[in-house]
Amino acid sequence: MTRRLTEFSHGAGCGCKIGPGQLADILARVAPPRHPDLLVGTDAGDDAAVWRLSDDRALVATTDFFTPIVDDARTWGRIAATNAASDVYAMGGRPLFALNLVAWPTDALGNDVLAEVLAGGADAAAEGGWMAVGGHSIDDAEPKYGQAVIGEVHPDRVLTNAGLRPGDHLVLTKALGTGVITTAVKLGTPTPGALDAAVASMCTLNADAAAAAQGANASACTDVTGFGLLGHLRKMLDASGVAATVWADRVPALPGAMEGLADGMISGGTRRNHAWVEERLVVTEGVTDGDVMLLADAQTSGGLLFGATADRAAEAVRWLVERGHPAAVVGIVTDDVAGRITIARDGSTPAAG
Structure with a gap:
């Protein structure tokens, strides 16, 4: 009997994240990195890092991956890739390319199911105008998939989670x-x-x-x-x-x-x-x-x-x-x-x- 993908998940999708309070405590123990070209780092818990390349160009870098949230493999792949690119959009940027991140129980699920997951990620990338170009995989008892996404934004057009004003x-x-x-x-x-x-x-x-x-x-x-x-x-x-x-x-x-x-x-x-x-x-x-x-x-x-x-x-x-x-x-x-x-x-x- 074939197991449903979601049966492998201890938590569905982004619900498997480390809790916000626990994560804040962990990050408080790590000194935020500093560099003149690091426009956005970890100081305010923003969605992605932004690195200035020149006066009119900056790179946006982010990553996201999670356990199965639906049972259709291709749909899960598409959702995971869409979700990963969301952090680039949240910074006001556009995605350029991505690397796939895979943890996979090969004996339990096999290669064909993983190929469908990767195809779903490629579907999202094609719709959004970026490309998934390789990545990394490990054997794991619990399946996980996502992407590390690189995008770009003008340094003067970066959106962050700081700056809200009374009346907005x-x-x-x-x-x-x-x-x-x-x-x-x-x-x-x-x-x-x-x-x-x-x-x-x-x-x-x-x-x-x-x-x-x-x-x-x-x-x-x-x-x-x-x-x-x-x-x-x-x-x-x-x-x-x-x-x-x-x-x-x-x-x-x-x-x-x-x-x-x-x-x-x-x-x-x-x-x-x-x-x-x-x-x-x-x-x-x-x-x-x-x-x-x-x-x-x-x-x-x-x-x-x-x-x-x-x-x-x-x-x-x-x-x-x-x-x-x-x-x-x-x-x-x-x-x-x-x-x-x-x-x-x-x-x-x-x-x-």
């Missing part, structure tokens, strides 16, 4: 809920149609989202992946020295996500995310536990989250929606206690400042 509106470019849905898949109880919607979202490149952020003159940007919207927003707020209000009723959710939360489909990664941000949260009347856990849901290949002035944010959302993306303005940056996240409903929040 927060734009989210994809719906949340991939963690809930893939957890349900792993347990064999997904809502009908939910997996198809989640896969379509996870296979969507963030190229349009990056273009929208650049066009909106975004003050700061990150991608929403394993630490959930709340975890990645916390990192942005800490780096920027500001606070934010998130309007729970404006946050788009994938079909089946809220039903999955109601049924208890909450991954260990999502619970770690919530625990890491809980001390920062102010949850107002009318916000449900499900609302909060959706915001903490560990995403795989999620969208971008960026700040921009109200008019630029609204224009970016219109542009993205016209192109089929479920983008929305989901909150506002405030001058409250730095790092505080207020979760409200109905968009009822006092103006920043």
Whole structure:
């Protein structure tokens, strides 16, 4: 009997990441590297490193890999490669090429399945205009796949997770809920149609989202992946020295996500995310536990989250929606206690400042 790919996973997709609190503790013990041409390093926990080559060119370097999140090998490969390139887009760049990263139980799964995974990664690269050119593989009891992606960006156009300003509106470019849905898949109880919607979202490149952020003159940007919207927003707020209000009723959710939360489909990664941000949260009347856990849901290949002035944010959302993306303005940056996240409903929040 052939085993399902997801049966090999101790955690689905980006939900298998080391928790944000534990990772922060580890990185705090490592001195950040310094160099005049290292434009973005590890200081603020950004999405990728940026290295200046000249006055008008810089390289963006990142890597991401994870355990199987779906059972179709080619789809998993495509999701993993799409997710890996997302960090380049979050920095405002475009991918150039990638190296495949493979850990594989050859005896249990065989070469044909791995070939399908690599083909899926090549599919994502071809759509995004980059190439997968080799890589590295090891034998491992648990399958893992991803890519190390190299991109480029103009040094003056680099987006980071620092720079949010009171009054900025927060734009989210994809719906949340991939963690809930893939957890349900792993347990064999997904809502009908939910997996198809989640896969379509996870296979969507963030190229349009990056273009929208650049066009909106975004003050700061990150991608929403394993630490959930709340975890990645916390990192942005800490780096920027500001606070934010998130309007729970404006946050788009994938079909089946809220039903999955109601049924208890909450991954260990999502619970770690919530625990890491809980001390920062102010949850107002009318916000449900499900609302909060959706915001903490560990995403795989999620969208971008960026700040921009109200008019630029609204224009970016219109542009993205016209192109089929479920983008929305989901909150506002405030001058409250730095790092505080207020979760409200109905968009009822006092103006920043």
